[in-house]
Amino acid sequence: MNQIIKVVENNVETKGEKMKLEFGSYSHNEAFARVVVSAFMARLDPTVEELEDVKTAVSEAVTNAIIHGYKNTYGIVEIRGEIEENTIKISIHDDGVGIENIKKAMEPLYTGAKESERSGMGFSFMEAFMDEVEVLSKVGEGTTVVMKKTIGNRTV
Secondary structure, X not given: OOOOEEEEEEEEEOOEEEEEEEEEOOOOHHHHHHHXXXXXXXXXXXXXXXXXXXXXXXXXXXXXXXXXXXXXXXXXXXXXXXXXOOEEEEEEEEOOOOOOOHHHHOOOOOOOOOOOOOOOOHHHHHHHHOOEEEEEEEOOOEEEEEEEEEOOOOOO
């Protein structure tokens, strides 16, 4: 099995930190994505709960890209991360089949993979664990899920 994993950029700039990662659409890379995003956000000193929230949302978005975006074909999943002050923004992109009806796809329990045992809760989990979730998609061209979470909004 040939696999491409490529860290494309990791720049520290005066306005924030950025990261871009590309990897093959194999299901085992979902765990890899979680680890990379965890390491990227570590400088924000997140709580365990904040870290798990972001990791879960990333898992769901990457799994959607692999299972629904590429539908048993090979493709590249791209993750972009940005940190500005205490907010992390994560974008997950695929060049897969796209989503025909985003509003319907984001409904709890809806799944586009009727033949599988999918629960249809991916977008619901993303929305529950992140502060903002935006889905951009075009049929035949792919999907981008953009998620934001502010880290450290806690009282001591």
